Amino acid sequence: MSTSMRVMELVRFGDADTAFAARDLPKPTPGPGQVLVRVEATSVNPLDLQTRRGDYRDQVALPAVIGNDVSGVVVETGPGADDFQSGDEVWYLAPAFAGPGAYAEFHVVDQALVARKPARLSHVEAAGLGVVGVTAWEALVERAAVRAGERVLVHGGAGGVGSAAIQVAGALGVEVVTTARSKDHEFVTGLGADHAIDFSTGDYVPQVRALGGVDVVLDTVGGDTLTRSPEVLTDRGRVVSIVDIPEPQNLLAAWGVNATYHFLFASPGRAKFEALGRLVDQGKLRPVIGAVLPLADVAQAHTLLEAGSVGEGRRRPRGKIAIAVQSLDEPPHRTTSSS
Missing domain, CATH: 3.90.180.10 (Medium-chain alcohol dehydrogenases, catalytic domain)
Incomplete structure (x- = not known):
């Protein structure tokens, strides 16, 4: 050998x-x-x-x-x-x-x-x-602690983490809103998103607020997402970001809605893979x-x-x-x- x-x-x-x-x-x-x-x-x-x-x-x-x-x-x-x-x-x-x-x-x-x-x-x-599934699981379950019946906004639903997060959120029994270009709407709704918003043709905030806001924002895209998240969050909402932040952002508006922010760098662990494996076996994650x-x-x-x-x-x-x-x-x- x-x-x-x-x-x-x-x-x-x-x-x-x-x-x-x-x-x-x-x-x-x-x-x-x-x-x-x-x-x-x-x-x-x-x-x-x-x-x-x-x-x-x-x-x-x-x-x-x-x-x-x-x-x-x-x-x-x-x-x-x-x-x-x-x-x-x-x-x-x-x-x-x-x-x-x-x-x-x-x-x-x-x-x-x-x-x-x-x-x-x-x-x-x-x-x-692996990486995308663990990141989505840790963001939604371990950090945001999403509960069935809540509404979650996944930024960048057509991306690697976003596509996994849509499926994990759906398996947890939450209503899923996602941002994606119009050409990707059929793809993200096929993964289980309930609402798809084209971020490239206008401001997503009024459209999310028209739905009644969201309990959780998962940021996979960066930009001004952290600053604008309080505009779409319900009271005591949670934000989880997996994006490096090169410059400080003004999060003062988060105080007005009692928002909690989490910054995530996913970590290994058998329990996370076992949880993902159960979703795969149930046909809820691919x-x-x-x-x-x-x-x-x-x-x-x-x-x-x-x-x-x-x-x-x-x-x-x-x-x-x-x-x-x-x-x-x-x-x-x-x-x-x-x-």
Whole structure:
């Protein structure tokens, strides 16, 4: 058995086409309480783009293997790692900035972070649901504590986190309002949104207020969303933002509606994946996979997510961009384009 593995290593900060290099590194060995996973698939997330550009250079020592989504198969267990055995199919998040990531053929992780993959998902599908699903779950359940019968506004419903949040919110029994371009309205309502508002053709605030306001705002887009959220919130409403805030915003209006703000950087955890798995098994949550590329093309995947096109005439696909690490022998996926 080979003692090495192929990785796509981040060797310099900057543009995608010069940032990565294919390398062979020693295959890791699981320590106490850890499992060694053969990574079948991962995906590209905004955090990966930010890390590659150098936004977190103080926390990343080059060369580095990045990537967080993992779907794969346990091949070895360390001492005391009794929750899993060789051959178990699993999914989880590799902790950010805490060691080698998922752009690799193998990955070592603490078993406490790992959950069994839902059988109805392929590895590519599972890898496309991890970060976005966990973010949506943590935002709506753990931070906003949404309750059945409430009304939730999801900004950017056609995006990765937004599309997962619409489904999670619907499964929780809430009324879902989302902002999306008109060409994406059929898509977001197909995911379960009750109301879709075209943010590009006018002010969304009067339209949300006409519905009676919302109890929760999930901000996935940034801009002036935090400042304007009090205009659509009911009393004691909650705002959860997953967007970096480069400059301070005036939140004085939040005092008038007793609003609570949460700023979220999603974290790994088995319980979250088990909760998402139950929704998948119940048919209430599905991944949206727009493109699948091999590990060797991770730079192209970054370009596709960041710039919106790879090659003349191609548009950025709607949904997650997955990376098939071992092979491309996955079930076919519908690819829909979104500019």
